Amino acid sequence: MSKNLVIVESPAKAKTIEKFLGKDYHVMSCFGHIRDLPKRHLCIDIEHGFHPEYEIQADKKTLIAQLSKAAKEADCVWLASDEDREGEAIAWHLSQVLKLEPAKTKRIVFNEITQTAILNAIEHPRDLDYDLVDAQQARRVLDRLVGYEISPLLWRKVRPNLSAGRVQSVAVRLVVEREEEIKHFKEKSSYKVVASFGNFSAELDTRFQTKEEARKFLESCASASFSVSGMEIKPSKRSPAAPFTTSTLQQEASRKLGFPVSKTMVVAQQLYEEGFITYMRTDSVNLSSLAIGMAKEQILDTYGEKYSRPRNFSTKTKGAQEAHEAIRPTQMSRTAISGDPSRVKLYDLIWKRALASQMADAEIEKTQINIQISGHTEYFIARGEVILFDGFLKVYAESKDDEEDDKGEKRLPVLKQGDMLKLEHMLAREVFSQHSPRYSEASLVKKLEELGIGRPSTYAPTISTILKREYVAKEDRPGHIRPYTALKLKDGQVEELHLQENTGAEKAKLFPTDVGILVNQFLVKYFSPIMDYGFTADVEKQFDEIAQGDMKWNEMIAAFYQPFHKQVEDTAQNSEKVSGERLLGVDPATGKNVYVRLGRFGPMVQRGETQSEGKVDFASLKKGISMEEVSLEQALEMFKLPRTVGIYEGEEITAAAGRFGPYLKYKGSFVSIPKTDDPLVIDLDRAVELIKAKAEAEQKKVIKTFDEEPELHILNGRYGPYISFENKNYKIPKGCDASLLSLEDCRRILAEEQPSARSVRKAAALSRKKVKDESTAKTASEKKKTAKDTAGKKTAKTTKKA
């Protein structure tokens, strides 16, 4: 048995380190945090110093038992979790949970995985830093208080199942406010004048506000002469970007490879686990001396000495904790990997970026030519750029969010002052000012990082959360045609051209939803301190003070909680329910008011008053139409569903819009209406076609049925064959040929296997619905006696509970 037990957070790291330490050391992983506040309640004792009640997560119990056993057998336990707030807390939780004796427990830290660094760490152990642990507890408790006190308010005041938090709510706010800004953006146009002189062109130093001014200028240039008034050549250089952090990797993978941030992280995780790259959740741009050495060697071998320039970068990110290196290949000499295309491409990106960061600056020659116009004070400017030495550009060029790709070379002819130029033509083109760009997943991460909000491990999950809660939606927009005017001067004549361009197209951008907008409105109104973009930075400062030992963590929390909790209670008491209700107008056919508002199941339109005796119609807002922009006409359209499409083989086909979009109902079963069809206009022929296609697809799903057991089917699913019985699904054990299974085999499988959790929920929902339908049918006959039609629904709801 090893004398020493070393505990690190990641199993891949454990494997590497064990190799460095030799046989006296056994290295195990604790897989991140081992205890946390239970999800069920607040689990913070407000009355007693905000004492947190931690619990070991169920899935960590066996792991803890293993660690505990190994710790007992070891002479010394080395807690080697990351060198940051969270890492220190993990070490402390380990010492608590494993009941480690202080005498045989040592805390070590290293921020690069090299033998030297680790041996050095072993030489210099320290004690647990309880101030740092307390800073983490403050962070944890604050987040729990904010999340678990505000979220229930949203359930009461807006809609169930919503959430609020220090990070996610600010992320939503950014998206909402950007959209707001875009909505109020006033496009301004001006005229940009470009003169073409044969082998190069130049832009006028001023722009004209109106077409008339531009025309006057062009006309006045008809007989003007053009001459070089100055030529300047300036040497310039461009430096490589720092190697990747989590956030910059997400941005570049998004721009260059089109990856969503979650995909980038999944692929990077695989590369890490296979030992191709260093750790992928980091905020550090630092490279180990080993990495710098490897890069230098690689550059010297491939490109020569001129291309090598070892350098180290310093982090400018707010609140960076730098427990790891930058993301880089583990072997700089591994220029490429093979296999899955996503991994190949991501590795390539990481390799190039890391290598380029150690390469020489690119040397560039910038040229500017000024051209004077006879009789005018305005002048033309031509700019050129020639790369004299490519340096790091040989390997890698960073891309920008705004795709003004003036990339590559633009060579200007060699001219001298006084040279006369012959104008080929001059074009004054109407150009438009642009609003700030909408956020992509990656650019939102970038913004959050700039504000110091969130951590590398949470960027991707935060994006997933706000998408899952439907606060924001990732969408494409087709863009629209915009006409513009251009004036062309050629051969002394000015000609007016009417042209058009496509503008405003969006790809995978984040748009706020109606719920997102309303929730944000509510939070900004009642919780402005937490919604402030500087809130996280402020509390981080206080966490730092706690870590320095200058502040007590529970006093900091107390100072925050007192006004915060009062605000929660006041809001619960005094604020109105948020529905975003708006009167759209009066339905000319019925004379009833038509409203739009947020209902329990999302945005909806309503015709008539809920308090009145008359009939009230409801309809879900059609996808793609927001509460803000819906018109009375559009709303009235939505009330036209459900409608009867026609009769087929004696049964009625109806078209309606449901929770999951438009559908056809025929003989009690449902068929989705694809986007290409409109439920309002779909005809009988097309409806029958869709119903037949669905039936055929259902047929294909069936592998085998048994006459003796009509409820049992062997079906073909997305993940291979499975058995369906009484609406519950069962896995077929590996190695069985589904088509050869007998009824006996199936029954045995049913007895042995647990039905999938999902199908159990579904079956439960179906049986609830059945009970409900029966009771509705029953009360429907009773209802004839009662005047009001509410009794049926009421009974239905009570039975649903049972």
Added chain:
DNA sequence: CAGTGAGCGAGCTTCCGCTTGACTT
């Protein structure tokens, strides 16, 4: 997956930050 939307109001949602696999129909 396939209704709904007020009203009584039971009992359910929820946070951020560390880490990976087991499993999906």
